[in-house]
Amino acid sequence: MYLLYGSNGSGSASVEAALALSGAEYQVVQTPTADGMHLTEDFKAINPRQQVPALRLPDGSVMTEGSAMMLHLADAIPAARLAPAPGTPARAQHDRWLVFMAVNIYEGELRKGYSDRYTDDPAGVEGVRTSADVYVKRHHAILEEAIVGPFILGPERSMADIYLWMLAGWMDQEWLTAHCPKITALAARIAQDPSVAPIHATHFG
Ligand SMILES: N[C@@H](CCC(=O)N[C@@H](CS)C(=O)NCC(=O)O)C(=O)O
Numbered sequence: 001m002y003l004l005y006g007s008n009g010s011g012s013a014s015v016e017a018a019l020a021l022s023g024a025e026y027q028v029v030q031t032p033t034a035d036g037m038h039l040t041e042d043f044k045a046i047n048p049r050q051q052v053p054a055l056r057l058p059d060g061s062v063m064t065e066g067s068a069m070m071l072h073l074a075d076a077i078p079a080a081r082l083a084p085a086p087g088t089p090a091r092a093q094h095d096r097w098l099v100f101m102a103v104n105i106y107e108g109e110l111r112k113g114y115s116d117r118y119t120d121d122p123a124g125v126e127g128v129r130t131s132a133d134v135y136v137k138r139h140h141a142i143l144e145e146a147i148v149g150p151f152i153l154g155p156e157r158s159m160a161d162i163y164l165w166m167l168a169g170w171m172d173q174e175w176l177t178a179h180c181p182k183i184t185a186l187a188a189r190i191a192q193d194p195s196v197a198p199i200h201a202t203h204f205g
Contacts, residue, residue, distance in 0.1 A: 012053035067102035165190035
């Protein structure tokens, strides 16, 4: 049994969708960041960084970093076929784009959402937010160009697509529809999957 420490609208959405699509046995331990549940001593013992998601594996060990969880689940549950086989060129591209999204787009979203943490100057907060917004959009545009279609790598859905569905959900939908039609369509396909639809409603409804 996997235990996913998560919060609605957070980076736990992609891991929850990955667990559901993998057919894994799992439970979500609600850790709402809006209520400060990630700041408790109990949660600090689970993730010293005091962020969600955190994932407790069936052996009791804990991992953090949502993108690493996606890669781990792909390899731990290969029957779900949510990533190309390890060591193949296709897998290299899969991992490339997943990490691209984690270190650029997710990171940029944090600068948008927690702008005050990125400057000591109160007058600079809005500038951090607006430059992060431009940065996130620029990286969506790069990804848009790279999508083979209908999914990132071609006809097969992968963990990278599930991750992109989450990031797309955080975007201004009007901007995304106008500038990134491939991402918009891909995210809609993931959202409409019967296993993901209730998770989509919980995180983005
Ligand atoms: N690098 C981490 C980032 C996790 C993260 O920033 N989570 C946010 C929610 S999306 C969080 O817990 N924020 C609460 C806080 O930082 O106070 C990952 O990719 O999983």
